[in-house]
Amino acid sequence: MKNKPAIILVSPQLGENIGAAARVMLNFGIDDLRLVTPRDGWPNPKAVDMAKGAKKVIENARVFESLADATFDINHLYATTARTRDMIKPTLTAKKTAQDIISHSNSGERSAIMFGPERTGLENEHITLAEAITYIPVAPEYTSLNLAQAVSITCYEWFSAGDDTPEQIVDIGNLKQASKEELAHLFKHLESELDNTDFFKLPDKRPKMVNNIRNIFSRANLTDQEVRTLRGIIRSLVTKH
Amino acid sequence: MKNKPAIILVSPQLGENIGAAARVMLNFGIDDLRLVTPRDGWPNPKAVDMAKGAKKVIENARVFESLADATFDINHLYATTARTRDMIKPTLTAKKTAQDIISHSNSGERSAIMFGPERTGLENEHITLAEAITYIPVAPEYTSLNLAQAVSITCYEWFSAGDDTPEQIVDIGNLKQASKEELAHLFKHLESELDNTDFFKLPDKRPKMVNNIRNIFSRANLTDQEVRTLRGIIRSLVTKH
Numbered sequence: 001m002k003n004k005p006a007i008i009l010v011s012p013q014l015g016e017n018i019g020a021a022a023r024v025m026l027n028f029g030i031d032d033l034r035l036v037t038p039r040d041g042w043p044n045p046k047a048v049d050m051a052k053g054a055k056k057v058i059e060n061a062r063v064f065e066s067l068a069d070a071t072f073d074i075n076h077l078y079a080t081t082a083r084t085r086d087m088i089k090p091t092l093t094a095k096k097t098a099q100d101i102i103s104h105s106n107s108g109e110r111s112a113i114m115f116g117p118e119r120t121g122l123e124n125e126h127i128t129l130a131e132a133i134t135y136i137p138v139a140p141e142y143t144s145l146n147l148a149q150a151v152s153i154t155c156y157e158w159f160s161a162g163d164d165t166p167e168q169i170v171d172i173g174n175l176k177q178a179s180k181e182e183l184a185h186l187f188k189h190l191e192s193e194l195d196n197t198d199f200f201k202l203p204d205k206r207p208k209m210v211n212n213i214r215n216i217f218s219r220a221n222l223t224d225q226e227v228r229t230l231r232g233i234i235r236s237l238v239t240k241h
Numbered sequence: 242m243k244n245k246p247a248i249i250l251v252s253p254q255l256g257e258n259i260g261a262a263a264r265v266m267l268n269f270g271i272d273d274l275r276l277v278t279p280r281d282g283w284p285n286p287k288a289v290d291m292a293k294g295a296k297k298v299i300e301n302a303r304v305f306e307s308l309a310d311a312t313f314d315i316n317h318l319y320a321t322t323a324r325t326r327d328m329i330k331p332t333l334t335a336k337k338t339a340q341d342i343i344s345h346s347n348s349g350e351r352s353a354i355m356f357g358p359e360r361t362g363l364e365n366e367h368i369t370l371a372e373a374i375t376y377i378p379v380a381p382e383y384t385s386l387n388l389a390q391a392v393s394i395t396c397y398e399w400f401s402a403g404d405d406t407p408e409q410i411v412d413i414g415n416l417k418q419a420s421k422e423e424l425a426h427l428f429k430h431l432e433s434e435l436d437n438t439d440f441f442k443l444p445d446k447r448p449k450m451v452n453n454i455r456n457i458f459s460r461a462n463l464t465d466q467e468v469r470t471l472r473g474i475i476r477s478l479v480t481k482h
Binding site: 020023024026028052053054085086089090091092096097098135136137138139141142143144145146148149151152153156160163165166167168169170171172173175214222226236 | 261264265267268269270293294295329330331332333334337338355378379380382383384385386387389390393394397400401404406407408409410411412413414417422424464467
């Protein structure tokens, strides 16, 4: 198993945000939550409430007196901040941070991403201890990202970086994609009934109209069942007619 | 200006989640919020509280009686759902959805992403009206994503797809990266003082130790100011010695 990153909340203020962060951590497969001097003490019932199905992340959260204590086993520390700091340190996007964390993990090294208190963000004395700043690209119009949302994006990027979900799938279950022969029968059936009902009024327009109609159904990637349904529809309409 | 996607919340239950969704929409530059039959009516003071600096998204939100009404001007509709549905429809990741929305926008077409109520998610009758399902990859251990977090990820992917933030930057402000000559002087200074204090006890180990020390400072990408600081440190240590 790869080393997952730890999430460190430095002086978080609201239990609700700690709970929401725990929940979304587990959504993205991360469960090592560390708290440095949470404002309202610990444990915090509001954190438990908001964590919903991720209560174990809250129960297993560790509380530390200082950032140095909280990072005792961490090789790579990232400081999440929205503001540009007057500090000489690489600034990485959340996506690049995730890639670096996975690469460190492949070398057997442990990483942590830290977040500051809601109102002020991380202090410079904390950022100094990080090897890089992690930046979540936001719209300049409104850059104030909720704490749990910031945790969410960074955890999402970490999970996505190691995830092989195909970007697009079409699952037709036990059904079969219609064969081109079945489609050809459908087209022949439909066009012959349209000829019968004089749908193609102008013979020289017929080829173009036929192409347009065939395109509609070709584009739809029909299953064999759907082809049968459409042929039933045609039969039904013809009968009523 | 490109067409931004609309966010449609179908029968949302908690005002807090509507407010949190509005806030994170604006974080990622999206402001067209549409509500279909919100459970607790509208306006909802809890939504305003949670929206923080994004109150205008709440104030400008439009309420509709049906999904059909809410999508009156939408060309491409995406249904966000965690569960696999027994439905023959393409399933796209949030990232692929974002890319498709931008591509539609480049053709002048409008897209919307819809989300179901917290407890149950979207009904099949709503999903049927979408051209594709949008899927946020989550850990199988705990797949229940909070509504506002789901809105967050999809909006983040849309913003990121159109964002050109470099994945890594180092901003040294008005300072200058140290020249290789300044570094060479630093190395010479340090190594000569180390020779004076007999740091390199074994002469045949000296070349390797020198290389290791030079690597430490080469890796640090020092500014010219930092080189001066380090040379001051060496002078200071030598004096005390």
